Amino acid sequence: MKLREVFFATSNRGKFMEVEALASQFGLKVRMAPLKPLEIQHENLAEVAKHAVRQVLRRLKAPVFVEDAGLFIEALNGFPGPYSSYVYKTLGVKGVLKLLEGNSNRKAYFLSAIAFAKPRLKVKVFLGRSDGVIGWEAKGESGFGFDPIFHPEGLRQTFAEMGLKDKNRYSHRAKAFRKLAEWLLRN
């Protein structure tokens, strides 16, 4: 059986590596396309991803997906949500911990939206969610973004304390990508 190839439009090498590791399990070959589509401001990640993949498809004219993710913290009304990468860059992990100081409600979830497009197909969106809590301090060096303060439900480790393989057992992105991979294999 010939290896199916699909592009992943991202400039985030951490994201790409996570997805690449999973893809091989499905007999898929993922190639990084370092395109930077304009992202819209929208509180629904699926809309952000759909809008972005349409732009990318116009340039690439080949099967491609984009992924948009966010960390939604209950006590902060969902902040930083769709703007997680901007908030990571400006406030960092410390800023988010400061906002939660003295707050015992640490509930949060990571959400990933993968939008897939190819010529003459309606854009397909796959969502993955990982529930958990925000820790009291940053721990671990792996991964990227808010990984050092996010503990998936029931685990003492943060995402940043796991290897890529373990993160892929629990992560929102892995869940969304598995749905995409299964769909690609059926279609």
Added chain:
Amino acid sequence: MKLREVFFATSNRGKFMEVEALASQFGLKVRMAPLKPLEIQHENLAEVAKHAVRQVLRRLKAPVFVEDAGLFIEALNGFPGPYSSYVYKTLGVKGVLKLLEGNSNRKAYFLSAIAFAKPRLKVKVFLGRSDGVIGWEAKGESGFGFDPIFHPEGLRQTFAEMGLKDKNRYSHRAKAFRKLAEWLLRN
């Protein structure tokens, strides 16, 4: 001389009222067009406004402007910047004060970008900036958004402690709008 008419695409009544009060001084009639263009995620407000006004023009086909504003706090690396309205909605004034707790660098500025478009014209952008400091507590009930914690340079009052007329003497939005109005009268 006939009154020139221009649309302001916004759903923010506070913004509209500020601009309307100024417009009459220039013999301009501003009409509110409650359209909601998609905004892009971009750290440059001018780009956000330009992108938005192009969409609005396609629907309205008449002279129109949009305005995008943000509060840029030095000690927070510019946060909340272009995402000020989202941050206002989720963290509010309290969240921003908490992020600055114990920080003596209170420097901040409000930036306003007005993008004007009409058929067969390249989009024009006008910027207005108001420098100041973030207070230690929220004060005042006027205005909207982060007005209760922003003191324009050298003033003890916050924007929210001023009437509309005074805010228009100092505000970023008023500065940007005056540039637009002067340009409209010359052209």
